[in-house]
Amino acid sequence: MLRAKIVLDPVFTIGEVDRRVFGSFVEHMGRCVYTGIHEPGHPTADAHGFRGDVADLTREAGVTLVRYPGGNFVSGYRWEDGVGPVEDRPARIDLAWRSIESNEVGLNEFTQWSRRCGVETMMAVNLGTRGVQEACDLLEYTNHPGGTALSELRARHGHPDPHNVRLWCLGNEMDGPWQTGHKTADEYGRLAVETAKAMRQIDSAIELVACGSSNSQMPTFASWEATVLEHAYDAVDYISLHAYYEEREGDLASFLASSVDMDHFIRSVIATADHVGAKRRSQKRVNLSFDEWNVWYQQEFVGHTKLGMEQTPRLIEDTFSVADAVAVGGFLNAFLRHADRVKIACQAQLVNVIGLIRTEPGGPAWRQTIFHPFAQTARLARGTALRVEPKGARHETAGHGVVDTVDAAATWDEESGRIALFLINRHPSSTVDVTVDVRGFPGAAVAECLRLEDNDPRRTNTAAEPDAVRPRNDPTVRVEEGCLELRLSPVSWTAVALTTAHP
Secondary structure, eight states: OEEEEEEOOTTSEEEEOOGGGGEEEOOSSTTSTBTTTBOTTOTTBOTTSBBHHHHHHHHHHTOOEEEESOSGGGGGOOGGGGSSOGGGOOOEEETTTTEEEOOSSOHHHHHHHHHHHTOEEEEEEOOSSOOHHHHHHHHHHHHOOSSSHHHHHHHHTTOOSOOOOOEEEEOSOTTOTTSTTOOOHHHHHHHHHHHHHHHHHHOTTOEEEEOOOSSTTSTTTTHHHHHHHHHHTTTOSEEEEEEEEOOOTTOHHHHHTHHHHHHHHHHHHHHHHHHHHHHTTOOOOOEEEEEEEEEOOGGGOOOGGGOOSBSSOOOOOOOOBHHHHHHHHHHHHHHHHTTTTEEEEEEEOSBSSSOSEEEOTTSOEEEOTTHHHHHHHHHHOOSEEEOOOOEEOEEEETTTEEEESEEEEEEEETTTTEEEEEEEEOOSSOOEEEEEEOTTSTTOEEEEEEEEOOSOTTOBOOSSSTTSSOOEEOTTOOEETTEEEEEEOSSEEEEEEEEOSOO
């Protein structure tokens, strides 16, 4: 029997958990927008054509922030096409996904949908085919209160009040050769800093995210971040990270330990950003925006060069399993472990395109397996992230060497007196017994214990069986003599909520 031990104590803290780490992503790609969030004529559609079932699930998931409108899509996007009377909007070729974009949904519709769903909008500007002036025009249209050409145009379009979008991405994955308008680090760094300076002259309250590497396997990784920040360190607030993981060649053990790689990625970007700050003798700290992450079976993706010019094609609609949900729980744990620096994160994407949610046109919407660890972590993880270091069980993986069998993260909300503990058994076949010492929290008692597990780690949710995989409450777990004893099944995710004597 494998065993592990964890000690929780309010003294050992990491940092405050920013609610923006429970963000998602809506790109004009595949069926994320059309027949995803928006489908006029659907039985649940509201007066604006947005699906009520998807909006309800978005709220249930606890999504706090949504990045929009891309993604690769934004690098060829003309924002003006998506405002004004819908009947006058032009259809355009989207070079990123070789699709036809109708522009039926644009800035105003999306920000209204976000507001109705209770989520913050994170806008991206096109720094691929466009530049400083177009970014400034979009910001003026979006945020300026009135009295200028573009703010008055917004009012004539039926939106007299500014949208007050605070968070802006300066382009997307500009290091990628696949990106429309791909640039070198120096080219992008110069463009980013000049765009940032101009945008802040229009609205000094905005927060800006510079593009980091598209992934940590890029040949220019780390040198890209260093060069971009040499230019833009003083002008931006965040540097972005993107990462997707998949099980390769049946290596389940390595896949379940993917958060080991994510932790290393985060530490590397922190080190690079802090190195630039130190060179500049700066007191400022650039934080991290992990604004694309998920499981994505890229080996199964046909590749955008083979796509026809369709409208709303079915793109990367991966169906996720129990194992995928466990891996996603590990990614969320990684964000909590770096709560002092990872302040924004966007699961990509919200619906259909490797989505938390799946839909069928005219039909149902349902929760994918990965929905559940996201929703429960968003619900329970409050306050301050605690330092958690499991001791004991370890096992070998081909991809990451020897890893801790138990992946863990925890939060402590001093105001409510609640603890949230998130545990993953990364082992593909062995059970592990875990002892959690909570004597640092007098009066600790279990409020709920949710387990996501199945005898078949490949089990999925479908339209026919939408709840085949879901967390189930275990009422048997107790705190006895200051310790919590749990038995974790192989390939499982567990969340424990505890109350304490404080306050």
